Amino acid sequence: MIEKIREELKSKLSEKRFAHTVGVAETAVKLAEAFGGDTKKVYIAGLLHDMAKELTLEEMNNLTQDVEIDSYMRTSKALLHGAAGAVLAKQTFDVDDEIYNAIFYHTTGRENMTLTEKIIFVSDMAEPSRNFKGIEKLREIMLSDLDDAVITAADLTLSYLIENRKNIYPLTVISRNYIIKEKNSGNSIESVVK
Numbered sequence: 001m002i003e004k005i006r007e008e009l010k011s012k013l014s015e016k017r018f019a020h021t022v023g024v025a026e027t028a029v030k031l032a033e034a035f036g037g038d039t040k041k042v043y044i045a046g047l048l049h050d051m052a053k054e055l056t057l058e059e060m061n062n063l064t065q066d067v068e069i070d071s072y073m074r075t076s077k078a079l080l081h082g083a084a085g086a087v088l089a090k091q092t093f094d095v096d097d098e099i100y101n102a103i104f105y106h107t108t109g110r111e112n113m114t115l116t117e118k119i120i121f122v123s124d125m126a127e128p129s130r131n132f133k134g135i136e137k138l139r140e141i142m143l144s145d146l147d148d149a150v151i152t153a154a155d156l157t158l159s160y161l162i163e164n165r166k167n168i169y170p171l172t173v174i175s176r177n178y179i180i181k182e183k184n185s186g187n188s189i190e191s192v193v194k
C-alpha cells in the first residue's frame with residue numbers, strides 16, 4: 001500500500017510538495033513513537049494529507065459535494081484541500097475513519113481531536129522542510145508535550161493570519177480554545193518516553 005501511495009503522489013504533486021508530505025509522514029512516525037500512536041496509520045495519513053492540494057477549487061468542490069461544508073470553506077483552496085484530500089484518499093485507498101479525519105482536519109484542527117489527528121496537525125507545521133518564525137520552539141516541545149505543540153502550532157497559524165491581515169476560519173480558534181481547556185483540566189497527552 002505504501003508503495004502505491006508514493007507512486008500516486010509522485011504523479012499528483014510537485015517535487016517540493018512530495019518532499020513535504022514525506023517529511024510530514026516521517027515526523028508523524030516520531031511523534032507516534034513518543035506518544036504511543038499507531039506508526040503505520042500516521043505514516044499513511046502524513047503521506048496523504050495534501051493529496052488534493054494541487055487540484056483546482058472546482059475539483060475540490062466536486063469531490064466534496066456530498067460532504068457538509070460551509071460556504072466560506074468552499075471558496076478557499078487553503079481550507080478545502082483538507083476535506084477534498086480526505087474524500088480522495090478514501091476513494092483511492094479506502095482509508096479508515098481515523099486517517100480520513102486526520103486528513104480532513106489537518107489545516108483547521110477541531111474540538112476533541114484524536115491522537116492521530118493531533119500528530120498530523122503538528123507534523124504538518126514542524127516537518128524538516130518547513131521554515132518560519134517560531135518553528136524552533138515547536139520542534140523543541142513537540143516530542144515531550146503534544147498538546148502544547150498543538151496549541152503552539154495553532155498560535156503560529158493565527159499569528160501569521162493576523163500579521164498578514166488574512167481571514168481567520170472560526171474552527172481554528174474553536175479547536176485552539178478547546179485544547180487549552182482540555183490541557184488545563186489535566187487530561188492532556190503526555191510522552192510515553194520518560
Ligand SMILES: [Fe+2]
Pocket residue numbers: 049050053081082106107
Ligand atoms: Fe495541507
Ligand SMILES: [Fe+2]
Pocket residue numbers: 020024049050124
Ligand atoms: Fe501540508
